[in-house]
Amino acid sequence: MRRLGLFLAFCISTVGLVLAGPPAAQAIVGGANAPAPYSFMVSLQSVQDGEYKHFCGGGLIAPSWVVTASHCIDGDQPADLRLRIGGLRWASGGTVRAVTEIVPHPDGTAVRDIALLKLDRPVSGTPIRIGASPAEGDPTRLIGWGCTNQGPFLCTADVLQQLDSAIRPASVCDNSGGPVKPGWELCTGNPDDVAGPCKGDSGGPLLVPSGGTWKLVGVFNRMSALCEVGAGIYADAAAHRPWIESVTGPLP
Numbered sequence: 001m002r003r004l005g006l007f008l009a010f011c012i013s014t015v016g017l018v019l020a021g022p023p024a025a026q027a028i029v030g031g032a033n034a035p036a037p038y039s040f041m042v043s044l045q046s047v048q049d050g051e052y053k054h055f056c057g058g059g060l061i062a063p064s065w066v067v068t069a070s071h072c073i074d075g076d077q078p079a080d081l082r083l084r085i086g087g088l089r090w091a092s093g094g095t096v097r098a099v100t101e102i103v104p105h106p107d108g109t110a111v112r113d114i115a116l117l118k119l120d121r122p123v124s125g126t127p128i129r130i131g132a133s134p135a136e137g138d139p140t141r142l143i144g145w146g147c148t149n150q151g152p153f154l155c156t157a158d159v160l161q162q163l164d165s166a167i168r169p170a171s172v173c174d175n176s177g178g179p180v181k182p183g184w185e186l187c188t189g190n191p192d193d194v195a196g197p198c199k200g201d202s203g204g205p206l207l208v209p210s211g212g213t214w215k216l217v218g219v220f221n222r223m224s225a226l227c228e229v230g231a232g233i234y235a236d237a238a239a240h241r242p243w244i245e246s247v248t249g250p251l252p
Contacts, residue, residue, distance in 0.1 A: 028142060029149060029227045030195020031163035034088060038214070040128035041143055041160060042066050043090040044073075044117075044203060045082045052082050054090040054156045057144045057204025059216050061130065063122035065248045068203030069221055069235070070109040073102050073117070083117065086125040088160050090145045095123045103247050105240070112184060113221040114235040116247050129252050131208055131215030133186075133238040138167045140188050140217070141207040146200030147227065156200050165190050173231045178222070184239055186218045189231030198227035206234045 042058035056072035066083060073081070078099040087094025101118035105111075134140065142163045147155040165188050170180035173187035180187050188206060189196040197204070197220050206218030218234030237244075245251055 028144060028146065028157075028161035028163045028195070028201065029198050030190065030230070031142070031148075031161040034143065034160040034162045037086055037088040037094065037160070038128075038143060039086045039125040040216075041086065041205070042068070043084040043087065043145060044068060045084065045090070046076070046080055054145050055200065056202045057146070057200075057220065058083070058117065059205035059219070060085055060123065060125060060127045061216065061244070062127050062248050062251060063124075064119045066117040066119065067205075067216075067219055067237070067244065068115055068117060069219055070104040070113045070115040071221075072203045073104065073115055074109060076102060078102055081117070083119065085123050089158055090156060090160075091158070095125060097121060097123060105243060111181075112235065112240065114219050114240050114243075116244065128205065128207075128214060128216045130237045130241050130244070131210060131217050133236055134167045134208055134217050136167050136169055138208060140165050140167060141209075141214070142188070142197055142201070142204070142220075142232070143207065144197060144201035144204040144220070146202075146204070147198040149198075149227070163190070163195055165196065168231065173233050175231070178233075180233055184236055185221065186234045186236050187231060188218070188234060196227065196230040197223065197232040201232075206237075 040060040043054045044056040045052040058066040058068035081099040083097045085095045098120040099117050104115040168187045204220045207214040
């Protein structure tokens with residue numbers, strides 16, 4: 001039931017629009033199957049109907065630490081969660097870990113929707129490094145197992161989805177999802193192609209290319225409106241780095 005509440009809180013501002021027309025049959029929305037795993041990609045899972053199910057994403061930033069969105073873990077205890085790290089599919093592959101500590105940002109979800117999860121044991125997969133805050137127009141990549149169409153229900157993609165996008169002006173995202181918080185959040189999306197993040201992608205990483213690899217620049221918070229609008233709002237990882245390192249210790 002708590003997962004249903006999380007979903008309703010995430011989408012309540014767009015429920016009327018969700019019911020107004022048929023969903024688009026696309027993927028992340030508008031993405032494609034990732035051809036290979038990302039070592040740092042995390043599926044947050046909880047028991048639903050007797051088995052573990054994906055409900056949010058996250059990013060491995062140190063061998064024992066994962067960053068995600070605060071609203072993903074609101075009300076959870078560490079024992080409620082299981083993480084699968086570095087798998088191409090949320091249900092198999094990669095490394096499974098338990099959580100021993102949940103650290104939401106002290107300012108609260110409504111102000112800074114970002115949180116940290118401590119693993120019960122370190123993992124050997126390569127974490128992602130936090131990059132500098134990107135500029136408008138910089139290319140980005142979204143990855144996640146969230147819904148592949150708007151639809152009225154929470155859903156997941158079996159295979160990790162990826163979508164190339166770009167940083168957009170805040171005005172693109174200042175919609176029913178609430179305005180972008182200057183200095184703390186980023187706006188991204190493909191409004192011309194109606195492609196972007198959707199339900200179940202919360203907490204997942206926003207990436208930028210860097211020297212043949214990827215760096216983390218954002219943590220998905222919310223859609224600006226419908227998934228098909230193609231815009232998403234992310235916590236700026238670089239802006240939150242001082243707080244992150246106050247919990248994890250220095251990061252590369």
